[in-house]
Amino acid sequence: MHARELLVAVAVLAVVRDARASTLDLYGFGMRAPALAGTGVATANDYESVYANPAGLAEVTEKRATVGAVIADFRTKMDGDIVGDSSSGTVLGGVVPIPLEGWAEDRFALGFGFYVPNQALNRVRAPFPGVPQFALLENRTHVIAIQFAVGVKLTEKLSVGAGVIVLAALRGGIDVTTDANQNFSADSEQRLIAQFSPVLGARWKASSRLTYGLVARAPVRSDYDIVVTSDLGDALPLTLPEIRIAGTAQYDPLIVAAEAAWRPSEKLLFVGHLAYHRWSAYPLPTKNPVPATPDQQPPGFKDRPVPRLAVEWMREVGPVTLSMRAGYAFMWSPAPEMKGQQSLLDNHRHVLSLGLGVMLSKGPLPVRVDLFTQWHRLQKRTHVKDPELQQEGEMPLFDRIGTSGNVFVAGAALGLDL
Numbered sequence: 001m002h003a004r005e006l007l008v009a010v011a012v013l014a015v016v017r018d019a020r021a022s023t024l025d026l027y028g029f030g031m032r033a034p035a036l037a038g039t040g041v042a043t044a045n046d047y048e049s050v051y052a053n054p055a056g057l058a059e060v061t062e063k064r065a066t067v068g069a070v071i072a073d074f075r076t077k078m079d080g081d082i083v084g085d086s087s088s089g090t091v092l093g094g095v096v097p098i099p100l101e102g103w104a105e106d107r108f109a110l111g112f113g114f115y116v117p118n119q120a121l122n123r124v125r126a127p128f129p130g131v132p133q134f135a136l137l138e139n140r141t142h143v144i145a146i147q148f149a150v151g152v153k154l155t156e157k158l159s160v161g162a163g164v165i166v167l168a169a170l171r172g173g174i175d176v177t178t179d180a181n182q183n184f185s186a187d188s189e190q191r192l193i194a195q196f197s198p199v200l201g202a203r204w205k206a207s208s209r210l211t212y213g214l215v216a217r218a219p220v221r222s223d224y225d226i227v228v229t230s231d232l233g234d235a236l237p238l239t240l241p242e243i244r245i246a247g248t249a250q251y252d253p254l255i256v257a258a259e260a261a262w263r264p265s266e267k268l269l270f271v272g273h274l275a276y277h278r279w280s281a282y283p284l285p286t287k288n289p290v291p292a293t294p295d296q297q298p299p300g301f302k303d304r305p306v307p308r309l310a311v312e313w314m315r316e317v318g319p320v321t322l323s324m325r326a327g328y329a330f331m332w333s334p335a336p337e338m339k340g341q342q343s344l345l346d347n348h349r350h351v352l353s354l355g356l357g358v359m360l361s362k363g364p365l366p367v368r369v370d371l372f373t374q375w376h377r378l379q380k381r382t383h384v385k386d387p388e389l390q391q392e393g394e395m396p397l398f399d400r401i402g403t404s405g406n407v408f409v410a411g412a413a414l415g416l417d418l
Helices: 003-013 023-027 054-059
Strands: 064-078 086-097 108-117 145-153 158-178 184-205 210-217 220-231 243-252 254-265 268-278 304-317 320-331 349-360 367-384 400-417
Touching (some): 023 064, 054 158, 054 184, 054 210, 086 400
Parallel strands (some): 158 220
Antiparallel strands (some): 064 086, 064 400, 086 108, 184 210, 268 304, 320 349, 367 400
């Protein structure tokens, strides 16, 4: 490897991208919950419960396997120019009641859920501080998410559950050396490791018409840490310091959500949801590559509430049960005005969702088909830099920038009772 190739390799490692929210936080998990604007704390009772609320698994009575797909088109804009693109992934889920006897009979169930991106298991790109990027809207949602949970019915009214969300983190190193002919060579090793985040939930059936749910999810993150070392001998008349390319590729905050579900009739369901998102712990997307680099300004994100409303209407047509779903959520942006060094841009979002469920209950293998679509509308926002808030001798990369756009998401899944 020649010196020019070495510099190109290092430059490739610094392609600009910042820490994003995962697909779990952006859309919800599964098909029914996203169709209901990301609710489900008080209503999910299938594989979606592993994320929405593990306590919902206590209602599982049949083994079920589900496979589906999700696609998203990010039409996010900066000063009118589209900077987003598309992503897609596969959804896998399943639930299994645990056959126990005595008091524990029909009280325990296990669930699992996977989101597997179609392009890469984990893609990491590190931003230069100050380069304007959408901080939370991911136009390349490439990180695998694995979820497991168990639900327990303590009484006829009270259920609890616990689970874990696992994201892939990237660790590795690049060692640059020279051979006897003074040619550069690089030995690269990267590996994926697991980062775990617990999920705890409870559900209370106050009556046949009213159910309450509560869930707490620890921060979910996918970090990367790659150390570049060099031993160039006499090939270059200088000594290169150790370079550490590290940061956070995906980040979801601590979330505590409460939800109430009301059934005025067997065919109609109304859901109200309020969540607390602790965005104040949002980490810097990238750490400084060398110790001598001046400290970065903190992101300064704020904690935010997130309200959601949803409705589901069911109708039986012969052996088929149709479920029509709709929902709305307001995603209050945690990002302050980016007047200083950082340019982690974000917008308030209005999320509208629609969905359809079709269940064929008769036959040797009962079949469920679920569809959903979401429209994320970004409120227009303008960021104006303040030169006095820049680091000494540094000029802002822009004076004023406007952000807006849309995100379109759709998914479909097939489930079989086994």
